[in-house]
Amino acid sequence: MPKYKDDRVADMDRRRFLIRSAMGGAALVANPGLASVALAQAPWENRLVVIILRGAMDGLEVVRPVGDPLYARYRPTLATKPGLDLDGYFALNARLAPLMPLWRAGELGFAHAVATPYRDKRSHFDGQDLLEAGTVALRGAGRDGWLNRMLGQVPGVTVKTAFAIGPGDMLVLSGAVPTSAWSPAARLDLSARGRRLLEVLYHDDPVFQEAGRVALEMTGGALPEDGKGEKALDNRIMRMMAGAGRASRAGALARFAARQLNRDTRIAAFSINGWDTHRAQAGGINRPLGELADALLELKRGLGTNWGKTVVMAMTEFGRTVRENGSRGTDHGTAGVMVMAGGALRGGKVYGRWPGLGESDLYQNRDLLPTSDVRAYAAYAMRGLFGLERGVLERVVFPGLDMGDDPGIIA
């Protein structure tokens, strides 16, 4: 691992915590005094990490039903890639080989043929919104995420209990309950007077007041030494870019998440992009799969003994077509797979009711048929980890969800 990566993560760590408030991007900063003293005890010891896999991960490519001869028939080129046997029927995509020790230790599991209630239009944007909203249908205004609604049901939650990490928006965590978000910081070459005047300028504009207060707060430190002359200016601009690129790769995000989870944070959420494999899927899925493997391994390493109290759930907006398309890829489908990991998971198992691949078993003769709601697994995880009641989960966190029978995913 190159050294600068660790340095950068450590640097992020020193930065002030940002708190996301109710609507979307609006944000506040914690009382600075608060950041240095111990916060109120987190409400639980258990930890949940939610990873949103954006772009529709192909569950059949990741957890491959090689035990059914139809699989190879539907996917003449894709199915030829060798996998790693899981249970005699399913095989794991070989790019996830670094995770096999977790599987053998019962710390990796999957739920197959799962989907959100989203059907038929197969739009990434709506699909992701619904996955993160956790509702049956997309409502018009007032977007909030299911993790945020869950936090609203628990006493003792602080701004640091839940942490959204990385450059993108995490609808799953936004809502009325303040949560934290990490963002790369800049340093402003602005005098104390300049800062005060900026505060005055922003004072009467709610949007700018909130964003500006955090911006000033997170850029409050001393300017790093940039050297002199032309080069100094270049260095300063380059610093603005911090946070883009390598530092936002999943491994780095997971390492940052682990540090927070070892302290007061109990819920972390971030995204891994790049799953929209319409063409050349066999190669194209390697990068995001590698990021997913990195993220899970970094979480385990970084969490140490806390890994035993952790469940990670990586979920995607929908699956992909059962048949490979004309360009050795797959198109937008319906059911897919959820990846679960953690020491608190009862892993080593592919959960879910397998619908089969026969033509009449498919959804609309093209997609894997959804046999369970991805939200039910998340609900049982929160019930097992945090002790939430079934009624609350079915009414508030995931309105309209029937959790069905307990799959028993929590160890």
Add this chain to the structure above:
Amino acid sequence: MTTHFQTMAAIRFGYGLSAADVPPDNVDDMLSRLRGPDRMAAAWPIASFPVRARESLNFRLLRKSFRNRPDTDKKARQAVRKAYRRMFGGLMQDMRATVLRAMDGHDAFRERLVRFWADHFTVIGQGKGLRFVTTAYVEDAIRPNVTGRFSDLLKAADMHPAMLIFLDQTSSIGPDSPIGKRSGKGLNENLAREIIELHTLGVKGAYTQKDVRQFASLLTGLYYNFRTGSRFRAAAAEPGAETVLGHSYGGGPASVADIEAALDDLARHPATARHIAGKLAVHFVSDNPDPALVDHVATAFADSDGDLMATYAALLEHPLAWENPGEKARQPFDFMVAALRALNVPAQTVAGLDAGKTRLWLAAPMEAMGQPWQRPNGPDGWPEEMDYWITPQGLAARIEWALLLAGRMGGDQRPQDLARTALGTLVDTRMLQVVGAAESRREGIALVLASPEFNRR
């Protein structure tokens, strides 16, 4: 003296005010400038798609041959690096030209419209060989068509090679076509779906998965090959007629005309008029536009059969288009251009930046503000909402860049004068007092650029 109309026209429908030029006086003036010659395209040329596509292909072939070589050859590595630098230089040159065109205020509404439509018909400049050709796509497919008919713009954008590559049309094959039968390959519905969902009817439109599938089937045959430049292959077209939204197309020998006919009908669909009118109102006027304004624009779009000049005229002639200034956030590209204009930075200064300096002064800060050049997150382009742009990290990057720019190009003007120039009739006295109280000219100028008034439009 800048009038209120000029202020609104420049800030809401252009890239802000500048001492360097006189904004249009009235709606007719705006439209007649738009109807006139495209001066900026001539002043700051951008390479066409065939040129950039050839360069890009040559570069990728060179890189591939290098990668396939078993032992690393120093000379070959240098050649690849040199070729990459050339490509990157072209990318930065195209970006610079886009900024330079927007910096000229004479016909600024045209530049805003080009950005609007380039976003509506997003092609992400990343992967699939698209990184270095996206500006050329906008230049060839979007720019010449922004004052014509929507159906022509639609056809130019969605049948353009860059779009065909971006939305995977190049690999969609009719399963019962000769190529499909031989290879066993099949449909890819990505382009068909996005044309309906994003480019025409909108996701709220009344269409079904079956329409998408049928349309995808109709689109087979369209493709692009970087090497040959070919754009249609009848041997991949699915035989038989397809029914999209109740209309039947094709059935005879495969032809582009059938695809164009379907695109023409989609352009004419009532849901398209509403979708486009809504997007225009949201982009230019307000995140929550008055339905009366949207209806008015949609009616003009529908009644004129998608005549874009008539559509813009409807938008501009409506009183609601001129009310409640400042409901939108300037996106980073707009903010940066507006700042360069407000400071009256000479075009030659920007034109004189080399690739490295363009990256440092324009591309990198724009990315830090949340808008990496030509790389939105998805085919739906950049979000419009204020909350998306005015975030702590985005605002911090704006302030930092404003400080850098003020230090380097602020000149000797007083911050109060800059505020008056940049905000016209929208400047307020309290703001003048605040920026006048700064302890240095540089900070005062940066405060103007970082102010809510300057970042809203």
